[in-house]
Amino acid sequence: METGEIKEYVEKLCREGKESTYNIASLDTNTKNNFLNILSKKLIESEKNIISANASDIEAARQRGISSSLIDRMLLDHKRIVQMAEGCKKVSYLPDPIGSVIFGVKRPNGLEIYCKRVPLGCIGVIYEARPNVTIEITTLAIKSGNAVILKGGSEVISTNKVLVELIKESLKEAEIDERAVQFIETTDRSAVDVLLKQRGFIDVIIPRGSEGLIKHVVENSYIPVIETGIGNCHLYIDESANVEMALKIAINAKTQRPSVCNSIEKVLIHKNIASNILVPLVMEFKKRDVQIRGCQQTLKYVKDAILATEEDWYKEYHDLIVAIKIVKDLREAISHINKYGSKHSEAIVSENYSSIRRFLRDVDASAVYANASTRFTDGGEFGFGAEVGISTQKLHVRGPMGLEALTTMKYVIFGNGQIRT
Template identity: 55%
Template sequence: MENLVEKLKKAKESTYILSLLNTNEKNEALRAIANNIEKNIDKIIKENEKDIKRGEEKGLSKAILDRILLNEKRLKDIVKSIEDVIKLPDPVGEIVSMQKRPNGILVGQMRVPIGVIAIIYEARPNVTVDATILALKSGNAIVLRGSSDALNSNIILTNIMKEALSNTKIPQDAVQIIESPEHSVVEELLQMTDYIDVAIPRGSAKFIKHVMNISKVPVIETGAGNNHIYVEEDADFEMARKIIINAKVQRPSVCNAIEKLLVHKNIADEFLPVIVKDLREYNVEIRGCEKTLKIVKDAIPATEEDWYTEYLDYIIAIKVVDSIDEAIAHINKYNTKHSEAIITKDYHKALKFLRMVDAAAVYVNASTRFTDGGEFGLGAEIGISTQKLHARGPMGLKELTTTKYVIFGEGQIRE
């Protein structure tokens, strides 16, 4: 445990150096990281193959193995995302507001780093880089605790990044990795309020709830994605089919994929056979409500648990609803407040859906797969917040800062 405390102390101390760096100095460090990752792609893939092999031996699902996988294309995408972050404006030091008071003092708010961010995540080695890059650019130190299923990948990526920092102004101590697979280490980490300013968990709903329940450190809840698409009675069928297939099967293991499909009763007889045929071409298992089962005879009956479940797999549950109001009520009861979509030509129904659905991202006539820092123009994201404080939706650079009041005077005293 002393080793953990030592790492956290180093991370904390590095924040004072980070707070003084200018944008160019931080960008030069990020560029060094991007170059070193690109230079070591083969080495990273070799370590990643060890994780994949071990995962196959453990019997991990294809969906989870896909999350762990790092190939040349994915690593080049990671490098590209670093380059995108370099181009983004640096929020640190931005004066958010400034006013002159009657006594002549200037009172303003300045954007500053949060401090030390701990990110605890499952089977997604790309998060190791995304989180580090965003933390460093926004002036924060990062403590990484990834899943044991991707341990080799996480270690090699962290080592490559720290090596790249050796000739930059950012101290290597600003990036720390917790290698121990023991759950007790996570529990200890989450009690360290003297060193960690915020913890961000990424993973299943169960995992995130566990972190929130045991942590003394403030937690930003990131989203499991029990996401829905609702097809209104006036929807364009071809558009709906294209969006549903993209949102379900492009990458079913990610949190912005859909898990549920709601269809208006007036189009169910015509639309369900078509979309079910489309989904089954990708071997998607169909589960359904009683009304769905009357149309799709061989579907599996959906249980109450199904409506709450984030499958992260080639499974979808379908419900036929009587109205947009029933669809909204169903979504707000069962969703994880991540991403929700409606397919409709009706402006007023779209507006009603946007206003009434409780989620971080609400779509009209588009795939939920766009809920992503890169797609939203943030360069990358450290997570997708499903809470309403301190941030909501994909968290980029700005969301990794807070504000402090700055006051300028000329000798004023309070009378």
């Protein structure tokens, strides 16, 4: 497509999305749940088609030399398709947030004021090459009464096209305005720039992706943005930590799925426990092919580790790499995290109540954990059924974004002729 054509194309999708909001906002819960159940069934029935489209995306990515951890994010297999289908059902079981009364008050002059939950309207989401995200965002958007414009990662365009076809068929069968879900089919990035200018049609933009994407969107959008930042997550092992628990959490948080944003990239260890834990920890990491980087102190225990640079402490590896730092106390751990972290998910392993309380209070992040893996920062794991992303900003929402994150409020006032004097 030529530049002019892309502009016309994206504007049309956004205009149609906006037009559908009036129909979508007033859908009853049964109709929305019916859509979710139809989509769930279609995902299972279409496994063959989905896997075949996904295989061609994966093959093309392999030929372009894309790393195995990124390929893992792109991959759909039987288990992941079943998970997507189950995710649709989970969202259908959740209470419909739309129309619920957040609070109500009767004023002395007789006015009845209700604060009600309403949809945001039309949401634009730009996201990474992870096809399950297409389904998660759609299910949450429709259940919360919103229209959505989807711009997925180009590496999985074929998979996304098949998924969007299933979404459109399901909307039609459920007798919902199909224009509520729009998918930008071009992989030309200039489409994003057009999207960011559609202030009249789009109510909020949610970018999910790299620092580069977030920066580009924040600097160029005419529309309010909810940022979902990168995950440079830390695990701090306190001097009072239970060593067995610390090892279990560190291994899980680093290696269970290293390609996602809630995996840890750094381990900070209190100097008084370093001699106990460093050697077994590094041994466990090495068994799982994790490359070790470390501060000068760490290198005294782990001779073959690579010396971490200043850049390392800021970095999200997204891979089987970890950087370890020995700190002199809890205070240094907290300062380090607040300086280098990305305000996503941070954890402490400790048996000391005061240290835990201080860590949870003073670390500035969207999710802070005591004695658990950071891998739980996820809408599904938090009981939200799915997630649109993990907000690392403070306004409107923070942390995994589920149904309520896609709503705003509206004051509804009933009177019987009152006037202000």
